[in-house]
Amino acid sequence: MDFETLFAKRANHIKPGLERIRRSYDFLKCPAQDIPGVLVGGTNGKGSTSGFIWSLLALSGKTIGLYSSPHLVDFSERFQLSGALMNDELAQESLLRLKADLSDELFAELSFFEIATLLGFRIFEEAKAAFQVLEVGLGGRWDASNISDPLASIVVSVSRDHKEFLGNDLLGILGEKLGISRQGRPLFWGAQGEVMGEAGLDAYLNDHVQKTGVILYTRGKEFKVEGEWIRLRLPGLSPLDLELKGILKDLPDYLKNNLSLSAAFYHWFVSQGERADWPRLDEIWARFCRGEERAPITLAGRAQRVLSRTAVPRKFLIDVCHNPDGARAFVAAIKALYPQKTMPAYVSILKDKDHDTILDILRSVLHPVILFGIENERSWDLSNLAARHSDLKFYASLEEAQQASAQRADQLSEPWAICGSVAAVGYALKLMKVSPKELSLASIISGDWSPYTDKP
Numbered sequence: 001m002d003f004e005t006l007f008a009k010r011a012n013h014i015k016p017g018l019e020r021i022r023r024s025y026d027f028l029k030c031p032a033q034d035i036p037g038v039l040v041g042g043t044n045g046k047g048s049t050s051g052f053i054w055s056l057l058a059l060s061g062k063t064i065g066l067y068s069s070p071h072l073v074d075f076s077e078r079f080q081l082s083g084a085l086m087n088d089e090l091a092q093e094s095l096l097r098l099k100a101d102l103s104d105e106l107f108a109e110l111s112f113f114e115i116a117t118l119l120g121f122r123i124f125e126e127a128k129a130a131f132q133v134l135e136v137g138l139g140g141r142w143d144a145s146n147i148s149d150p151l152a153s154i155v156v157s158v159s160r161d162h163k164e165f166l167g168n169d170l171l172g173i174l175g176e177k178l179g180i181s182r183q184g185r186p187l188f189w190g191a192q193g194e195v196m197g198e199a200g201l202d203a204y205l206n207d208h209v210q211k212t213g214v215i216l217y218t219r220g221k222e223f224k225v226e227g228e229w230i231r232l233r234l235p236g237l238s239p240l241d242l243e244l245k246g247i248l249k250d251l252p253d254y255l256k257n258n259l260s261l262s263a264a265f266y267h268w269f270v271s272q273g274e275r276a277d278w279p280r281l282d283e284i285w286a287r288f289c290r291g292e293e294r295a296p297i298t299l300a301g302r303a304q305r306v307l308s309r310t311a312v313p314r315k316f317l318i319d320v321c322h323n324p325d326g327a328r329a330f331v332a333a334i335k336a337l338y339p340q341k342t343m344p345a346y347v348s349i350l351k352d353k354d355h356d357t358i359l360d361i362l363r364s365v366l367h368p369v370i371l372f373g374i375e376n377e378r379s380w381d382l383s384n385l386a387a388r389h390s391d392l393k394f395y396a397s398l399e400e401a402q403q404a405s406a407q408r409a410d411q412l413s414e415p416w417a418i419c420g421s422v423a424a425v426g427y428a429l430k431l432m433k434v435s436p437k438e439l440s441l442a443s444i445i446s447g448d449w450s451p452y453t454d455k456p
Helices: 003-010 019-027 046-058 088-101 104-109 112-126 170-178 201-212 253-269 281-290 324-337 355-362 398-405 422-432 441-446
Strands: 037-041 064-067 079-081 131-135 152-155 186-189 215-218 223-226 229-232 240-243 304-307 315-319 343-348 366-372 393-395 416-420
Touching (some): 037 046, 046 281, 112 131, 152 170, 229 253, 253 281, 324 416, 393 398
Parallel strands (some): 037 131, 152 186, 366 393
Antiparallel strands (some): 223 229
């Protein structure tokens, strides 16, 4: 059993419903069922929000699990444990044990994501984790992670993506995302994405609250970013103001918003029941702002400034902006870093994404744009690219694209963006000889190099 055999399940095994994973989950005696957790869903921002929560919880000194997808470089990135480094060899051993413990029939019917989710539960149970942060994959209601029983749920944002599975109706997509909430438990709503302009949004959320009894906490109401501060005003809890200082001072606005979600959840969590052995948020905040601890890999590739570890180091700004909303957030981050400037870029987007709209957005700040492909069954080509983008050059690989641009010696000393799909950014990190597992929180957020700006 190897990861390639597992990856082969991705192409034709995406089916709605929790029946298959429920059968295997019950057969395995519900691994990690007794480990408290939080489910983090949404179209964009769930990776950074999950990562911030994991980082805050890890400052307790306890073992915290983080399950996420997809991975950038190594499959084992999907299963992080604070205080311990996972690698592909350990993940492979856990996968073999999981397969051996399941019947052939049960294993055969599981999808790639269902197996990965069960694997995460087993890894966290074996590590005796004190808490698990679970990032939702596709949608919410039918995602494999929803087999868990979280203390609280988070929906970061809602926009159009994966239309072939989730449709085009924004309130309908919101309904799928809200499927991770639990009756009578907190639901933290990030109030971001295309759905914010949708008529009937407030009524839809209010109806969900009435039907399920969830306790709704909304960004902009019970918690918010205000200037250089995060303001937490959760009913029944002590008010708390957290200064965005140290590595957090220059976070892009969308990451500040996602951090406020994470802070609100943490503030709620440590205030519940007998949690005296968990530090309060104001007790760990200064340490968190220094960012000396190992970073969650889910924060890598978010407007990240990377210096390649190659013989001739080069500066790159990388971002996994794989849908229009992600592209808008990346463009906003570039404008904040480089007002009134453009940046050259290598771009690769998967063929089933809205690549024309993504390129429209990116080209407002990126120039020249050079397109490249990757070795992936979902890699794009030029056959269905809109005519307005026909002027862009396309290369089969990032190496070819970089070789073709090497003649631009005047620009090679300047930063280049590499953005688009997670797979493309992960491959770029491989070429740069940068391992996401080795990065500290400070190195991801503050970056390997300082930006040039026109600011006084």
